[in-house]
Amino acid sequence: MLSILIPIYNYDVRAFVKELSNQAEELEFDVEIICMDDASSMDFRTLNAEIVNHKNVRCVQSEENLGRSAVRNALVDLSRYENLLLLDCDGKCTSEKYLKNYAAEWDKYDVIYGGRVYDEEAPDDHDLYFHWYVGTLKEAIVVPLRRQNPFKSFMTNNFLIRKAVYQQIKMDETLEGYGHEDTLFAQEIKRAGMVISHINNPVEHAGIESKEIFLRKSANGVKNLAQLIKAGQVDDSIRLVRYYHKMERWRLIGLIAWLVSQFDKNIQNSLEGPAPNLLWFDLWKLGVLHHNMKNLNS
Numbered sequence: 392m393l394s395i396l397i398p399i400y401n402y403d404v405r406a407f408v409k410e411l412s413n414q415a416e417e418l419e420f421d422v423e424i425i426c427m428d429d430a431s432s433m434d435f436r437t438l439n440a441e442i443v444n445h446k447n448v449r450c451v452q453s454e455e456n457l458g459r460s461a462v463r464n465a466l467v468d469l470s471r472y473e474n475l476l477l478l479d480c481d482g483k484c485t486s487e488k489y490l491k492n493y494a495a496e497w498d499k500y501d502v503i504y505g506g507r508v509y510d511e512e513a514p515d516d517h518d519l520y521f522h523w524y525v526g527t528l529k530e531a532i533v534v535p536l537r538r539q540n541p542f543k544s545f546m547t548n549n550f551l552i553r554k555a556v557y558q559q560i561k562m563d564e565t566l567e568g569y570g571h572e573d574t575l576f577a578q579e580i581k582r583a584g585m586v587i588s589h590i591n592n593p594v595e596h597a598g599i600e601s602k603e604i605f606l607r608k609s610a611n612g613v614k615n616l617a618q619l620i621k622a623g624q625v626d627d628s629i630r631l632v633r634y635y636h637k638m639e640r641w642r643l644i645g646l647i648a649w650l651v652s653q654f655d656k657n658i659q660n661s662l663e664g665p666a667p668n669l670l671w672f673d674l675w676k677l678g679v680l681h682h683n684m685k686n687l688n689s
Contacts, residue, residue, distance in 0.1 A: 394425060404439055525669065
């Protein structure tokens, strides 16, 4: 038996939920699909109202925005079954056997991560290109590479977990906005001595965003990461944390942050081309991290 849990925020989930419902009907066990709208605009609430017409689908409305972690915890509390599949609302199934692939594995795991992919074709809208480019290079990771570092490669967009395991860990609701709730969740799984299994069962990330929005969310993610570093909740297995500590030991982090601030316009321009220099993007995140660590330590 399976509970599929999808938080919704200002996104059209109709096609995704319809596909999941259709696949669920082909399974030989009970499935429920629970969506929770996390205070979306009325336009999206109206648009998504029809999803309840699909078999085994129900949608709960939150009148206040709970946030990425709290809404997932609330969905788990509503679920009836032991096997939980947690998904982001901006996903797209890439296989007609998506649910069957997970069902074949769920007696062998604590947590299973299926992966994330992006459309093979770059978006026509150039403003969406940078998000697509970064995601394709940094998030669409093949299974053998994910298995080399199973906790670092975990994301919360597409994972299967037993309810008893989730309730032991839960997602931390103190992080605000976008970013690194999946990092902390993976670290908690690791600290609990549990295993993340990686399989080839990806969901396409269809909800790519403009460069401006993507950079704003990335900055908020780095702000959350600074809080986790300050609280001692993440270790150097996280690449940005590792390089931050290394630059700090070498007393170079202040210089890097200063250079990033001085060349901010050049960095922004370097991210506009057909092959953006992701080293500049990493240096930009180091500068943002240093700024947030200074604020936390002041």
